[in-house]
Amino acid sequence: MLSTTSRTTLGREKQRGSTDRTDLYEVLDTGLFCHLGVVVDGYPMVVPTGYGRIGETLYLHGSTGARSLRAGDGTEVCVTVTHVDGIVLARSVFHHSVNYRSAIVYGRARLVTDEEERLAGLRALTEQLAPGQWDHARPPSRKELAATAVLALSLEEASVKIRRGGPSDEPEDYALPVWAGVLPLETSWGAPLPDPVLPEGIDVPVHISGRR
Amino acid sequence: MLSTTSRTTLGREKQRGSTDRTDLYEVLDTGLFCHLGVVVDGYPMVVPTGYGRIGETLYLHGSTGARSLRAGDGTEVCVTVTHVDGIVLARSVFHHSVNYRSAIVYGRARLVTDEEERLAGLRALTEQLAPGQWDHARPPSRKELAATAVLALSLEEASVKIRRGGPSDEPEDYALPVWAGVLPLETSWGAPLPDPVLPEGIDVPVHISGRR
Numbered sequence: 001m002l003s004t005t006s007r008t009t010l011g012r013e014k015q016r017g018s019t020d021r022t023d024l025y026e027v028l029d030t031g032l033f034c035h036l037g038v039v040v041d042g043y044p045m046v047v048p049t050g051y052g053r054i055g056e057t058l059y060l061h062g063s064t065g066a067r068s069l070r071a072g073d074g075t076e077v078c079v080t081v082t083h084v085d086g087i088v089l090a091r092s093v094f095h096h097s098v099n100y101r102s103a104i105v106y107g108r109a110r111l112v113t114d115e116e117e118r119l120a121g122l123r124a125l126t127e128q129l130a131p132g133q134w135d136h137a138r139p140p141s142r143k144e145l146a147a148t149a150v151l152a153l154s155l156e157e158a159s160v161k162i163r164r165g166g167p168s169d170e171p172e173d174y175a176l177p178v179w180a181g182v183l184p185l186e187t188s189w190g191a192p193l194p195d196p197v198l199p200e201g202i203d204v205p206v207h208i209s210g211r212r
Numbered sequence: 213m214l215s216t217t218s219r220t221t222l223g224r225e226k227q228r229g230s231t232d233r234t235d236l237y238e239v240l241d242t243g244l245f246c247h248l249g250v251v252v253d254g255y256p257m258v259v260p261t262g263y264g265r266i267g268e269t270l271y272l273h274g275s276t277g278a279r280s281l282r283a284g285d286g287t288e289v290c291v292t293v294t295h296v297d298g299i300v301l302a303r304s305v306f307h308h309s310v311n312y313r314s315a316i317v318y319g320r321a322r323l324v325t326d327e328e329e330r331l332a333g334l335r336a337l338t339e340q341l342a343p344g345q346w347d348h349a350r351p352p353s354r355k356e357l358a359a360t361a362v363l364a365l366s367l368e369e370a371s372v373k374i375r376r377g378g379p380s381d382e383p384e385d386y387a388l389p390v391w392a393g394v395l396p397l398e399t400s401w402g403a404p405l406p407d408p409v410l411p412e413g414i415d416v417p418v419h420i421s422g423r424r
Contacts, residue, residue: 032296032397033310035247037256044249046258048294048314082260084244086402087342089420092350093334094360096342098245102260122305130299130308130395137390138304148306166407178349179414181406183342183423185244190298190396195378202391208301211395 018160027103027160028053028081032129036060037078051079052124058105058153059112059121079105079153086184090167091176097163099182105158112150121150132207230372239315239372240265240293244341248272249290263291264336265367270317271324271333272363291317291365298396302379303388309375311394317370324362333362344419 300309
């Protein structure tokens, strides 16, 4: 049913590594949470946490007491950001797959001590989760800043994997009467839910209600 | 503005650990991808991958040549599954947060060699990503099975963290004229996209088109 050429074409759409830094930035900049991996007492530990990017640096933060961040200071970490875009339904069980975009960053995390960089990193972190809020909400106090650890991670050692497109089945399976394709997974922002104790008359800002 | 009691109530809604195994199962069973953490040459490595659950066991799989899975065989792994449910918009930058549900499983992965358990594990993995497809698509061949490594991980050592509800602001900040609440993040399945080379007359099965 399929010529060699169209199989080759499907093959190129399969899970692939990308060396394009634009892809790296896109995967990172459109994410909300990363998974931070550290080694604690010889064991792997993977925790979900926020992050932000400025140029070639990722910023992570947490309580100064957090175990994962203490382990991360000056030691090797791995930060992974993954978007799941759809489920790839093949004619055979074996060729089922997932369309996803994933960035993996390896490196030695650096505890940020310079106050200006700490503020810039926290701003990037806040804006990643909630664009427009850094200038909208009350700025951090000296006490709040002191309670927050900020880590920096260079994007020097990073890889991106992207899988797009339909299934890549075995040649003989294309004759099977089995539906094949992609079931897309879509994410969207719901209607903002006001804090129950919010006073009357405070409207939802456009940067929240209009978020895309 | 807020009494101590209502602050206590908000406090209880904050990020919290759960020891309820029902919560653990719910977080795992509604996920698509996990993040698998392993230690390779002393460094942490975090990769997104599929998984499935049968009772008190998680199953992972991959190519028999995959570096992350080779490292996982018999060694300590960490498997984390995270759902992001919304962004918590507070009156202060510092109290911004994320509503999420996360499960972290620690343990020594076991390479599954028993053929019956391997098949059961692969079935759980497939059904997690694509419910109904194990019995619908062509079953794995002997050769395909041989190319697939299946790992088992006990759920004995697992933790669940769930954050729900609105922001928990500083008492004095409740007087600020700043909108506060939650911006929900919603995920949904899009319309199934048929493989471009799918012949006419093969309808989308209900277990795919009706997926919730």
